[in-house]
Amino acid sequence: QVRLVESGGGLVQAGGSLRLSCSASGRTFYPMGWFRQAPGKERDFVAARNYNGGSTYYADSVKGRFTISRDNAKNTVYLQMNSLKPEDTAVYYCASMGQMRAPAKGADEYTYWGQGTQVTVSS
DSSP states (O other): OEEEEEEOOEEEETTOOEEEEEEEEESOOSOEEEEEEOTTSOEEEEEEEOTTSSOEEEOTTTTTTEEEEEETTTTEEEEEEOSOOGGGOEEEEEEEOSSSSOOOSOGGGOOEEOOOEEEEEEO
16 A cells, blocks of 8 residues: 655746655555646646656656656655746646556556645746
């Protein structure tokens, strides 16, 4: 079992930055990902990373602006978001794959999910 708790969301102006945190408990060595869901839209992949950082993936829409990182000693995964745009507004979720595989981009590849944290970017 893996329990995930996100924090760090909020309201920011376009061009600003936020850092999301995802605190994990239980089996924390699985690949982790971040997803987001805007109102009326599907849950979209944002970024994913394996335990040691050897494999990291980003959605094209966030490449160069977002960075996923892990502090394994703290069992925490971060999403640093820079140069935020109004279209980044969404509820952001962290997720654990729950198995030892290469990080995936599909939401259905992830077993455990956090409760989500709202990110709102004003224009």
